[in-house]
Amino acid sequence: MSQAQLNRRNLAFLIAAAAASPALAASPQHLPSWRDGASRSAITDFVARVTRPGPDFVPADQRIATFDNDGTLWIEQPLYTEAVFLADRVKAMAQANPALRQQQPFKAVLDRDMAQLAKFTEAELMQLMDATHSGMTTEAFAEIARTWIDSARNTRFNRLFRELVYQPQIELLAYLRAHGFTTFIVSGGGVEFMRTFTQSAYGIPPQQVVGSGGKSVFQLQNDVGVIMKQPGVGSVDDKGGKPVNINLHIGRRPILAFGNSDGDLEMLQYTTTGSGPRLGLIVHHDDAVREYAYDRQSHVGQLAKALDEAPRRGWVVVSMKNDWSRIFPFDRA
Amino acid sequence: MSQAQLNRRNLAFLIAAAAASPALAASPQHLPSWRDGASRSAITDFVARVTRPGPDFVPADQRIATFDNDGTLWIEQPLYTEAVFLADRVKAMAQANPALRQQQPFKAVLDRDMAQLAKFTEAELMQLMDATHSGMTTEAFAEIARTWIDSARNTRFNRLFRELVYQPQIELLAYLRAHGFTTFIVSGGGVEFMRTFTQSAYGIPPQQVVGSGGKSVFQLQNDVGVIMKQPGVGSVDDKGGKPVNINLHIGRRPILAFGNSDGDLEMLQYTTTGSGPRLGLIVHHDDAVREYAYDRQSHVGQLAKALDEAPRRGWVVVSMKNDWSRIFPFDRA
Numbered sequence: 001m002s003q004a005q006l007n008r009r010n011l012a013f014l015i016a017a018a019a020a021s022p023a024l025a026a027s028p029q030h031l032p033s034w035r036d037g038a039s040r041s042a043i044t045d046f047v048a049r050v051t052r053p054g055p056d057f058v059p060a061d062q063r064i065a066t067f068d069n070d071g072t073l074w075i076e077q078p079l080y081t082e083a084v085f086l087a088d089r090v091k092a093m094a095q096a097n098p099a100l101r102q103q104q105p106f107k108a109v110l111d112r113d114m115a116q117l118a119k120f121t122e123a124e125l126m127q128l129m130d131a132t133h134s135g136m137t138t139e140a141f142a143e144i145a146r147t148w149i150d151s152a153r154n155t156r157f158n159r160l161f162r163e164l165v166y167q168p169q170i171e172l173l174a175y176l177r178a179h180g181f182t183t184f185i186v187s188g189g190g191v192e193f194m195r196t197f198t199q200s201a202y203g204i205p206p207q208q209v210v211g212s213g214g215k216s217v218f219q220l221q222n223d224v225g226v227i228m229k230q231p232g233v234g235s236v237d238d239k240g241g242k243p244v245n246i247n248l249h250i251g252r253r254p255i256l257a258f259g260n261s262d263g264d265l266e267m268l269q270y271t272t273t274g275s276g277p278r279l280g281l282i283v284h285h286d287d288a289v290r291e292y293a294y295d296r297q298s299h300v301g302q303l304a305k306a307l308d309e310a311p312r313r314g315w316v317v318v319s320m321k322n323d324w325s326r327i328f329p330f331d332r333a
Numbered sequence: 334m335s336q337a338q339l340n341r342r343n344l345a346f347l348i349a350a351a352a353a354s355p356a357l358a359a360s361p362q363h364l365p366s367w368r369d370g371a372s373r374s375a376i377t378d379f380v381a382r383v384t385r386p387g388p389d390f391v392p393a394d395q396r397i398a399t400f401d402n403d404g405t406l407w408i409e410q411p412l413y414t415e416a417v418f419l420a421d422r423v424k425a426m427a428q429a430n431p432a433l434r435q436q437q438p439f440k441a442v443l444d445r446d447m448a449q450l451a452k453f454t455e456a457e458l459m460q461l462m463d464a465t466h467s468g469m470t471t472e473a474f475a476e477i478a479r480t481w482i483d484s485a486r487n488t489r490f491n492r493l494f495r496e497l498v499y500q501p502q503i504e505l506l507a508y509l510r511a512h513g514f515t516t517f518i519v520s521g522g523g524v525e526f527m528r529t530f531t532q533s534a535y536g537i538p539p540q541q542v543v544g545s546g547g548k549s550v551f552q553l554q555n556d557v558g559v560i561m562k563q564p565g566v567g568s569v570d571d572k573g574g575k576p577v578n579i580n581l582h583i584g585r586r587p588i589l590a591f592g593n594s595d596g597d598l599e600m601l602q603y604t605t606t607g608s609g610p611r612l613g614l615i616v617h618h619d620d621a622v623r624e625y626a627y628d629r630q631s632h633v634g635q636l637a638k639a640l641d642e643a644p645r646r647g648w649v650v651v652s653m654k655n656d657w658s659r660i661f662p663f664d665r666a
Contacts, residue, residue, distance in 0.1 A: 061532075061538055064540075138580055182540070184540075191581070191584070192584075195584045199394075205394055205584075206583065206584025206585050207515070207517075207540070207541075207582065207583045207584055207585070208540075209584065213581060216577050216580065216581075217573065217577065218573035218574075218575075218576040218577055218599050218603060220602060220606075223606065224606040224607075225576060225599065225602040225603035225604075225606045225607075227576060227577060227580045227603075234581075240550065240551035241551075242551075243551040243558060243560060244549050244550065244551055244560060247471055247549065247560045248524070248546060248549075248567075249540065249582055250539065250540045251524070251525075251528045251538075251539025251540055251542065252539050252540070266551050266558065269553060269558040270551060270558035270560075271558075273553075273556065273557040273558045274557075274558075
């Protein structure tokens with residue numbers, strides 16, 4: 001075979017390879033807010049390994065990626081967004097029913113009495129959840145949550161909460177989907193609260209959102225079937241509850257999981273101890289200038305155990321400060 | 334405008350319409366086992382209405398279709414397939430532990446003592462479920478169920494249970510997906526049992542299977558994360574539990590639901606009382622020659638309330654005998 005023939009063969013091979021995985025060929029453009037470095041390479045190398053023919057190839061239907069939400073896809077400081085929602089709901093309820101202003105646990109929320117709030121028992125917290133998240137149909141709740149999410153602002157950034165999503169993660173979700181992954185949210189947040197914004201914010205449809213939930217019951221109201229949200233806890237989608245719910249809702253062990261706190265420890269363990277190629281990632285909030293810096297001592301999004309376990313498990317600790325060139329979509333590119 | 338110009342315009346319109354919905358244009362070929370008639374037309378008319386531009390158009394992401402499994406997608410007589418699985422598991426357990434042969438409720442199952450079985454309390458049934466469906470990892474259970482499903486046969490047809498799926502429904506699932514629907518199973522069957530065959534039998538992946546389930550817990554075993562199946566009931570995905578689980582797992586009200594028994598009544602009510610175009614369907618088992626004939630008096634798959642409510646709700650009652658030219662994939666076309 002002549003050199004020219006060999007070159008033509010190589011060229012034909014390259015064209016065929018490019019045609020077989022066009023998205024992969026274009027991949028560097030897909031993560032523009034990830035700086036070059038070990039974190040970015042860990043992601044692109046992993047995706048290349050599982051999508052290209054070879055010993056680590058994973059069929060598309062098994063490319064399941066699970067993401068925590070609070071602190072992993074959007075901001076969670078100084079308070080979980082859903083807790084701000086809860087406080088605003090208590091305010092609205094007290095306007096309709098002023099007697100609540102003198103009753104605990106509502107009074108502490110209305111007075112922003114942090115000392116009292118810190119002393120709340122689980123029963124009092126549950127009372128707040130029940131008062132704000134039950135006693136209505138799922139559709140009525142979604143309408144309340146959607147209205148709130150379309151107007152509520154974070155005070156530090158003076159932005160809608162739904163604008164405070166992390167641009168590098170939006171890019172990563174799209175990049176994974178372009179490579180045949182199915183992307184799920186598996187978060188401690190209320191499942192019906194999250195579903196009001198996950199499609200528009202992350203491109204993740206309701207059936208790919210797994211979260212915490214209360215109890216509910218089917219009823220016919222005026223001959224129309226509705227789901228009534230009832231008092232009480234149904235599922236707490238945190239810590240060991242995450243892999244249990246992944247099994248219940250998804251039915252496959254993920255091959256990639258991304259979290260940011262000890263609430264994600266068991267999801268990371270479950271994901272990365274399966275056989276074959278696996279990738280575990282942790283957002284480390286170490287950027288007090290552009291966002292927040294917190295880990296071991298934080299009451300919101302505490303990260304200690306998972307940080308200690310990361311080296312042994314090979315989990316990638318992503319530095320917000322060093323690995324992300326841009327935090328929010330409204331930041332300059 | 335001349336007649337020739339008019340004809341050219343009509344032709345151009347027809348070509349444009351065909352190009353806009355190629356799958357729809359080819360649709361008659363997609364339901365070859367459905368005989369021409371009111372049931373088949375109800376389906377094709379509904380799909381045309383929701384997929385073509387017009388007042389009833391439904392965006393693809395909202396085209397959610399939910400199907401019951403036992404008696405809707407595969408055979409359920411004379412006994413639910415999972416009950417046969419349970420009995421076979423008790424046999425296997427008694428071989429390993431002969432003392433079980435003298436203990437109730439196991440003895441009645443092993444002796445096929447129908448009089449005793451009929452008297453079982455819920456606690457005794459639960460004891461059978463716990464003994465056969467818990468005390469192992471989800472992966473070990475799936476392996477047991479998969480081995481069984483690959484070899485267990487129905488005695489009347491002398492076929493593997495997984496061959497006793499309804500050919501017209503396989504065609505319908507594919508037809509709906511070709512028109513942008515996402516197809517889900519919402520069944521009283523055990524979710525982990527069903528997931529061992531739903532992908533190969535129906536083209537439905539694990540995350541689109543909603544079912545009943547026990548309790549489970551995350552554990553590290555030899556440093557590997559596993560889900561252990563525990564005794565006790567988690568969710569009963571039947572009657573009112575179906576719409577509740579549809580809300581929990583899917584997060585949208587379906588626009589099409591297909592069932593066959595009173596266990597599907599609430600799912601049909603929930604689906605068809607939403608606003609906009611909706612379609613409810615019921616398989617009526619009225620073919621004792623090719624399959625079985627049963628409804629109001631049957632202990633398995635009883636159909637009475639939903640049959641009574643069908644005319645008022647506009648639900649389509651599909652006659653197995655008259656509407657399906659072929660029942661099983663192995664029947665001659």
